[in-house]
Amino acid sequence: MKTISVTEKHRTGIMLEFSRAIGATIEGRFFRIPESKGEGYITGFSWADNELRMMVRNYSLKEEVVLERTNELNEGEEDVIFMLSGIFPSLSPSKKQQLPEQANVFICMQAVYTTVNMPSNTFLRNIGIAVSRKYLHQIFGNIAHPVVTSILEAKENFAFETGISPEMIKTASEILNITVPESIESQYCKLKCEELLCHIFSLLIQREVTPTSSMHINDIKAIYAIKLHLQSHFEEPPNIAKLAIEARMSEPKLRKLFKQTFGKGVFEYYQSARMQEAARLLKDERLSVSEAGYQIGFTNLSHFSRVFEQHIGMKPKKYSLS
Numbered sequence: 150m151k152t153i154s155v156t157e158k159h160r161t162g163i164m165l166e167f168s169r170a171i172g173a174t175i176e177g178r179f180f181r182i183p184e185s186k187g188e189g190y191i192t193g194f195s196w197a198d199n200e201l202r203m204m205v206r207n208y209s210l211k212e213e214v215v216l217e218r219t220n221e222l223n224e225g226e227e228d229v230i231f232m233l234s235g236i237f238p239s240l241s242p243s244k245k246q247q248l249p250e251q252a253n254v255f256i257c258m259q260a261v262y263t264t265v266n267m268p269s270n271t272f273l274r275n276i277g278i279a280v281s282r283k284y285l286h287q288i289f290g291n292i293a294h295p296v297v298t299s300i301l302e303a304k305e306n307f308a309f310e311t312g313i314s315p316e317m318i319k320t321a322s323e324i325l326n327i328t329v330p331e332s333i334e335s336q337y338c339k340l341k342c343e344e345l346l347c348h349i350f351s352l353l354i355q356r357e358v359t360p361t362s363s364m365h366i367n368d369i370k371a372i373y374a375i376k377l378h379l380q381s382h383f384e385e386p387p388n389i390a391k392l393a394i395e396a397r398m399s400e401p402k403l404r405k406l407f408k409q410t411f412g413k414g415v416f417e418y419y420q421s422a423r424m425q426e427a428a429r430l431l432k433d434e435r436l437s438v439s440e441a442g443y444q445i446g447f448t449n450l451s452h453f454s455r456v457f458e459q460h461i462g463m464k465p466k467k468y469s470l471s
Contacts, residue, residue, distance in 0.1 A: 152215045164193050164204050171214070182208045189273075196339045200281040203342045205324065206273050207237055214267040227282045228259040229300055231349060236313055236321040237274035251380075252313040254349055257369075258306055276321055278342060288343065294354045295361045305363030308372070310411050311352045320344050356412045364406060371396040372410050375403070379419045383426055384446030387419050424460035427453075431469040438465045 168180035168191060175181075180191040189208025195201070235252030259279065267273055285301055299307050320341055329337045364372075375392050392415070393400045408414050413421065423445050430441040439450055442465070447453035457465045 151212055164191055167191070171210075182210070185211075187211050194335055194338050194342070196335070196342075197284060200284045201339070201342065202279045203338065204277040204279075206275050206277070207325065209270065209272050210267055211270070228279050229256065229282060229285060230259050231256050231278040231280070231346065232275060233278070233313065233317065233321065233345065233349075234273075234275040236276060236318060237325055254311045254313065254317075254352075256300065256307075256309040256311075256349070258303075276324065276345065278346065280346070285346075288346065289350055292350070292354060294356075295358060296353045296356060297350065299361045299363075300353075303361075303363055306366055306369060307361070307364055308369045308410050309353065311349065314348055314352060316348045317345060320348065353412075359409075361409050362405065364410075368398070368406055369410075371398065372403075372406050375407065375415070376411070376418070379415070380422055380426075383419075383423045383444075387415050389415060420456065421460055424457055427457055427465065428461055428468060431465055435469075438469065441465065 164180065168175070171186050172183050173180040173191065174183065178192050178194075182189050182191075187208055187210040189206075191204065191206050191208065193202065193204040195203075232255045234255070282301055289297055290301065296309060300309070324338055324341050327334055327337065375396060378392065379387055389400055389403065393403045396403055398406075404414065407418070411418050427441045427445050430436045430444060431438070434441075436444065438454070442450050442453035447456075454464050454466075457468070461468055463471070
């Protein structure tokens with residue numbers, strides 16, 4: 150594992166510093182990953198005096214890299230990070246040893262986004278958007294919803310996560326495969342960047358309207374440790390009492406912060422993630438329905454089929470053949 154430390158000064162972005170650190174070559178606005186380190190590229194744009202910035206990462210690395218970033222923002226610069234992961238198709242679908250990146254949107258204050266883990270042999274196919282609260286106010290300031298209010302106004306740290314919608318995938322594909330002349334490329338991508346933000350906020354405002362609480366950085370780490378535990382133990386239903394003890398918080402606090410962050414309760418999230426993993430096993434690993442069901446902890450295949458259809462929209466056998 151390699152650790153790279155970079156400093157982002159006054160919204161300059163980290164793309165150049167990171168690219169230098171891994172020896173990427175520059176081709177116009179593209180930073181190409183050298184073959185000795187992996188494959189693919191990083192590129193990006195900046196608009197409105199750096200108040201809206203977008204970085205596109207479409208690459209894989211041979212060695213695991215941990216990126217430690219230090220933010221040096223001017224007083225009054227409060228930027229929000231939107232990280233859209235697993236939103237592009239794989240670079241090399243024929244390479245079975247490479248894993249897909251989990252698809253989600255992670256939202257936090259820039260101060261929270263300090264360490265980025267880049268696993269080896271994993272496709273990193275994401276878009277990172279950094280945007281000032283001032284800019285967000287201009288677009289979404291008239292929306293009355295607790296999650297939106299937290300993103301626009303909260304003085305303390307917060308973390309929200311939502312899924313990747315088909316609309317986001319379509320917009321991201323249009324960013325990845327630009328079809329307009331180079332002279333209007335930047336303006337085109339700015340509109341697409343704002344379109345992605347609209348799709349993200351449209352999902353957030355569909356959540357149940359309940360008050361949100363500020364989160365200490367240790368709370369954010371604890372909630373994401375629970376998420377990792379759920380994703381690593383699909384064969385084991387979550388034990389809330391045990392998870393709360395490990396997270397060093399009460400059960401009511403755990404339930405509240407988990408649902409606030411992910412928009413789903415612990416068991417609902419576990420079951421949804423479980424079915425997404427089953428879908429991956431059926432489609433990418435080509436496992437049979439019984440193999441996929443047993444691997445994620447189902448002993449009753451009829452029950453597995455019913456739950457899968459509830460979450461994915463079709464029975465597992467039909468899904469594997471689609």
